[in-house]
Amino acid sequence: MKKPGFKCHVFVCLNERPADHPRGCCKHRGSEEVFMVLKEGVKKAGLSDEEVRINRAGCMEHCEQGPSVVIYPEAVWYHVPTPEDAEEILREHVIGGKVVDRLRMEHIM
Amino acid sequence: MKKPGFKCHVFVCLNERPADHPRGCCKHRGSEEVFMVLKEGVKKAGLSDEEVRINRAGCMEHCEQGPSVVIYPEAVWYHVPTPEDAEEILREHVIGGKVVDRLRMEHIM
Numbered sequence: 001m002k003k004p005g006f007k008c009h010v011f012v013c014l015n016e017r018p019a020d021h022p023r024g025c026c027k028h029r030g031s032e033e034v035f036m037v038l039k040e041g042v043k044k045a046g047l048s049d050e051e052v053r054i055n056r057a058g059c060m061e062h063c064e065q066g067p068s069v070v071i072y073p074e075a076v077w078y079h080v081p082t083p084e085d086a087e088e089i090l091r092e093h094v095i096g097g098k099v100v101d102r103l104r105m106e107h108i109m
Numbered sequence: 110m111k112k113p114g115f116k117c118h119v120f121v122c123l124n125e126r127p128a129d130h131p132r133g134c135c136k137h138r139g140s141e142e143v144f145m146v147l148k149e150g151v152k153k154a155g156l157s158d159e160e161v162r163i164n165r166a167g168c169m170e171h172c173e174q175g176p177s178v179v180i181y182p183e184a185v186w187y188h189v190p191t192p193e194d195a196e197e198i199l200r201e202h203v204i205g206g207k208v209v210d211r212l213r214m215e216h217i218m
Contacts, residue, residue, distance in 0.1 A: 004171055004186040004214040005179065011120065011166065049170060056167030057120065061158060062113055070114065072181040077113035105113040 006053040008094055010038060013068040015059035025059075026066035030081070034067050037086035038094065045095055052094060065105050077105040115162040117203055119147060122177040124168035134168075135175035139190070143176050146195035147203065154204055161203060174214050186214040 012035040016027035038054045062068045062077065069078040069089065076099055080086050085103055092100045101107075121144040125136035147163045171177045171186065178187040178198065185208055189195050194212055201209045210216075 002218055004174070004218060005184055009179075009181075009184075011164075014167075053170060055120075055169060058123075058165030060164060061162060065113070070118075072118075073184045075114055075118075075182045109111055109113060 006049075006051060008052045009072045010052070010054045010094060011057040011060065011070050011072070012038065012054065013058070013060045013062075013066060014056050015063075017063075023063045024066070025063060026068050029067045030083075031067035033083050034069065034080045034086040037083050038069075038090055041087065041090040042094065045090075047095070062105060065108055068105070074099075078103045079105045079108050115158075115160060117161045118181045119161070119163045119203060120166040120169065120179050120181070121147065121163065122167070122169045122171075122175060123165050124172075132172045133175070134172060135177050138175045139192075140176035142192050143178065143189045143195040146192050147178075147199055150196065150199040151203065154199075156204070171214060174217055177214070183208075187212045188214045188217050 012031055013026040014031050014035060015025050017025035042052050042054055060068050065079045067080045069080050071093060078089060089100050092098050121140055122135040123140050123144060124134050126134035151161050151163055169177050174188045176189045178189050180202060187198060189212060198209050201207050
């Protein structure tokens with residue numbers, strides 16, 4: 001029996017709020033581009049569906065620190081402000097298995 | 110400094126595909142109702158935002174076993190066919206911390 005799930009399950013918040021909402025939203029902070037960098041990067045790297053899943057997610061309640069990305073099962077939360085940062089997370093964490101300390105959400109909370 | 114994240118992070122697939130798609134989709138299998146049972150149940154139980162988050166998710170690639178729910182960080186995957194099953198997962202796992210073995214996805218794969 002195949003075990004369900006993935007070795008690396010990445011959730012990217014793509015929630016969108018009205019432009020004048022006081023909390024803002026990850027979508028307006030650039031999360032769609034972050035999602036695409038991760039999604040296409042995993043495909044290019046040839047990682048299998050059983051290993052890695054880059055997943056769309058609704059609001060994960062860390063809007064002020066967004067764009068928000070969380071990687072499970074290790075539960076590492078990232079603030080990913082630019083596509084270059086998304087590339088670093090792809091290369092170092094998703095492919096390489098090493099946490100990118102400088103982008104951890106703790107550092108800006 | 111507050112640590113980001115939740116003790117119990119629940120993702121419910123709400124992906125919708127065209128009605129004639131061969132894989133079907135969690136939305137047409139009833140995932141919106143599953144989501145609402147969990148979301149409202151957590152509120153009613155008075156669980157804090159730091160403890161539990163019921164999250165919308167896009168396709169999690171287990172469509173044939175949907176409606177799909179995964180609970181992290183423990184990475185337990187559930188097949189949740191009815192609102193009553195969602196209530197059981199809420200009561201036993203989300204509130205009580207005990208895995209509901211009979212609804213684990215492994216059992217129908």
